[in-house]
Amino acid sequence: MTAELQNISATTSERFAETIAGIINQGAVAVSLSLGHRTGLFDTMARMAPAGSLEIATAADLAERYVREWLAVMVTGGIVDYDPATSRYHLPEAHAACLTRGAALGNLAVYAQHVALMGEIQDRTVACFETGEGTEYGEYPCFHQIMAEDSGQTVAEALFDHILPLAPGIEARLAQGIEVLDAGCGRGLALIEMAKRYPESRFTGYDLCGDAIDWARAAVRRLGLDNVTFEARDLTGYAEPGRFDFVTSFDAIHDQKDPEGLIRGLKASLKPGGTYLVQDIGGSARLENNLNFPMASFLYAISLTHCTPVSIGQGGEGLGTMWGWETCEAILRGAGFVEVDRHVLPHDPMNVWFVARS
Numbered sequence: 218m219t220a221e222l223q224n225i226s227a228t229t230s231e232r233f234a235e236t237i238a239g240i241i242n243q244g245a246v247a248v249s250l251s252l253g254h255r256t257g258l259f260d261t262m263a264r265m266a267p268a269g270s271l272e273i274a275t276a277a278d279l280a281e282r283y284v285r286e287w288l289a290v291m292v293t294g295g296i297v298d299y300d301p302a303t304s305r306y307h308l309p310e311a312h313a314a315c316l317t318r319g320a321a322l323g324n325l326a327v328y329a330q331h332v333a334l335m336g337e338i339q340d341r342t343v344a345c346f347e348t349g350e351g352t353e354y355g356e357y358p359c360f361h362q363i364m365a366e367d368s369g370q371t372v373a374e375a376l377f378d379h380i381l382p383l384a385p386g387i388e389a390r391l392a393q394g395i396e397v398l399d400a401g402c403g404r405g406l407a408l409i410e411m412a413k414r415y416p417e418s419r420f421t422g423y424d425l426c427g428d429a430i431d432w433a434r435a436a437v438r439r440l441g442l443d444n445v446t447f448e449a450r451d452l453t454g455y456a457e458p459g460r461f462d463f464v465t466s467f468d469a470i471h472d473q474k475d476p477e478g479l480i481r482g483l484k485a486s487l488k489p490g491g492t493y494l495v496q497d498i499g500g501s502a503r504l505e506n507n508l509n510f511p512m513a514s515f516l517y518a519i520s521l522t523h524c525t526p527v528s529i530g531q532g533g534e535g536l537g538t539m540w541g542w543e544t545c546e547a548i549l550r551g552a553g554f555v556e557v558d559r560h561v562l563p564h565d566p567m568n569v570w571f572v573a574r575s
């Protein structure tokens with residue numbers, strides 16, 4: 218190798234090393250964003266004028282030493298402003314707009330929790346690499362809480378303005394009174410929102426995980442709803458022919474044991490002319506098409522550490538989070554749905570929506 222080539226490759230390596238250092242640095246900020254969300258520090262700071270670490274810690278009812286160290290991550294990460302002259306910290310309004318509960322732009326700190334969870338499950342993931350085995354939902358602390366916060370923003374909050382209007386005529390039918398199933402409902406926030414809005418309709422939610430179902434049932438009791446039922450149920454081999462008018466699934470197909478079998482079962486569970494509304498991750502089945510897909514690395518990492526192993530853990534093939542909208546569409550058509558319309562909502566470019574008629 219000539220000296221010139223050696224110089225070029227040294228420069229290229231140095232630049233790449235800087236990129237890697239930046240990625241590691243940002244990864245640490247991401248985990249700390251999760252801490253800021255879980256401790257309520259972003260919400261507390263959003264309500265405060267510039268303040269010292271003790272004042273912030275007192276307002277959040279947290280230990281000052283930890284809050285001060287977290288603030289240092291936030292300041293060096295460009296999240297929080299700091300005035301060295303007064304030792305005061307401030308969360309700018311523009312930053313609070315995507316980091317707080319109920320934030321105008323949606324709370325992105327909710328998604329940072331997935332990054333923290335990836336670290337928490339790492340020993341288990343290494344074992345999966347070595348053995349090829351899968352995992353169980355119970356091995357992911359707080360998964361259903363994080364998932365409910367995640368889909369609470371992308372699905373439950375957008376249900377009436379953006380999502381149900383994708384299925385022509387469904388709102389009128391819900392108002393009249395129909396039978397609705399949500400498959401893989403998790404904590405059931407979307408179903409509960411529909412049950413509150415449409416008292417004439419009856420809603421059923423099934424999910425594999427008893428802890429998520431217990432949470433949903435407690436919420437139903439609290440709200441005094443009598444038109445929604447939740448049941449812990451493994452949807453592998455699911456069959457309830459001709460029972461429902463409207464079936465939904467929100468991000469709940471690709472990590473099943475048998476996604477194709479479940480979609481066939483859901484098709485059979487619909488009455489003639491019934492509607493299936495399915496949301497799943499909107500990436501392509503082909504890696505090369507996802508290079509510019511929003512947060513593609515994040516989604517593949519969730520796939521690696523969660524969606525793929527939980528499917529394999531159920532004895533499934535592990536299609537993964539980025540199984541691809543093409544795969545979903547092909548399975549819907551293969552299951553015999555007569556109309557299959559694909560949508561991407563402007564507020565949510567990560568997900569794809571299909572409206573399919575039986």
Ligand SMILES: C[S@@+](CC[C@H](N)C(=O)[O-])C[C@H]1O[C@@H](n2cnc3c(N)ncnc32)[C@H](O)[C@@H]1O
Pocket residue numbers: 354364365368369372400401402403404405423424425426429450451452453466467468469472473474531
């Ligand atoms: C990514 S979560 C989505 C949960 C919920 N739909 C939401 O949007 O918050 C996927 C859900 O599918 C459920 N699930 C996975 N395999 C299942 C199976 N075999 N039977 C029933 N539910 C299953 C999981 O328990 C989990 O709640």
